[in-house]
Amino acid sequence: MIRTATPADVPVLHTLIRELAEYEKALSEARATPDQLHEALFGPHPAAYAHIAQDDTTGTPVGFALWFLNFSTWRGVHGIYLEDLYVRPEARGGGHGKALLTELARICVQRGYGRLEWSVLNWNTPSIAFYESLGARPQEEWTVYRLTDEALTNLATQP
Template sequence: MAVTVRPAVAADIVVIMSFVRALADYEKLLHEVEATEADLAGHLFCETPRLFCDIAEQDGAPVGFAIWFYNYSTFRGRHGIYLEDLFVVPEARGLGAGKALLRALAQRCEAQGLARLEWAVLNWNAPAIAFYDGLGAGAQTEWTVRRLTDQALVSLARS
């Protein structure tokens, strides 16, 4: 049973939101999900989207997704892809859906002359880390991700 990857369409929004919630639950972050179907649909399926989603299917049934956007490297002088979310339903893990989603993004990078494909992984997520290591994805240990949100973001904006 081959896994196929296709771009998401507006009719996929319920499935996409279910994958977002399932990923958040797996990452123990379900309490942080504020996005709604309308929020995601408004960004994914607008006239000029800046957010994109690919769906992995097995026998025509959605089994996973990748949500991504373009970033830019001033050092490389080219765009790249930042993978925001990658999720495969537990019962489909090991069937190649995750690799198929990443392969599709790597193929997009190659076809468009993009410099890199990058993402973040939680330090405790050993299965994901092992999967990424198996693909040859190197950890960027010299970088620490920093983030401003909520009141800290507002405080800086108003200072």
């Protein structure tokens, strides 16, 4: 079962995000606090949205998708950028990941959004195979660039 996250889900979302960071070998980089998540998802100007995957029998949260809107200047419409998709290891293979992506695809179609896109680590071959089985294709002509921490501050303070 997939449902929209509520403010009561912030603690479990925080836990799942940290589990994802550990899986991606980057736990030290996961610095978001529950308060920051609450503000981003449920504050006066939400910057992101989340869906929870629950075990069909117990109702226990087993995964999540956290996403935000982007915009294509070429298509002239919004799209969804999936920031994180995670399903706990013990629940993988149960259809939760596909159900989360299906829900986001439905939102795109219902709202007239032109894209659903995300990034995946090159070493994460199980996820790559899963995404490709759904019809997703890598955008090999693009390379992601990122400014953070000192480099971001240095650029921001340039005259």
